[in-house]
Amino acid sequence: MYFTDRGIEELTARRGDESVTLEWVSDQLRTFVDLHPEFETPVERLASWLARLDDDELDDE
Template identity: 55%
Template sequence: MHLTDQAIEELQERRGKETMSMAWLADRLQYFIDLNPEFEIPIDRLSTWLARLDDPDDE
């Protein structure tokens, strides 16, 4: 198991029942980058990927 897998599982366990807006997520990602600028490229890639996902209702 990768460390990322463990982190994702922790996120699901701790926050999985919460509802959040994409605006809230974008704010949290921006705050994270402000504190950790070395992660700008991975967060940019994740944000772009999330923004371009197809609508699940279209499948």
């Protein structure tokens, strides 16, 4: 188990029954980066990865 799995499990446990929009998630990511600018690069990579999940090039990686 990765250390990040605990955070993901907490997110699911606390908010797993909620429905949210991608706009809401984007706003939360922006707020997080505003508060923690040292995480700008990983958040950018995650957002780009999520945005491109359906791209054919991801299948080649």
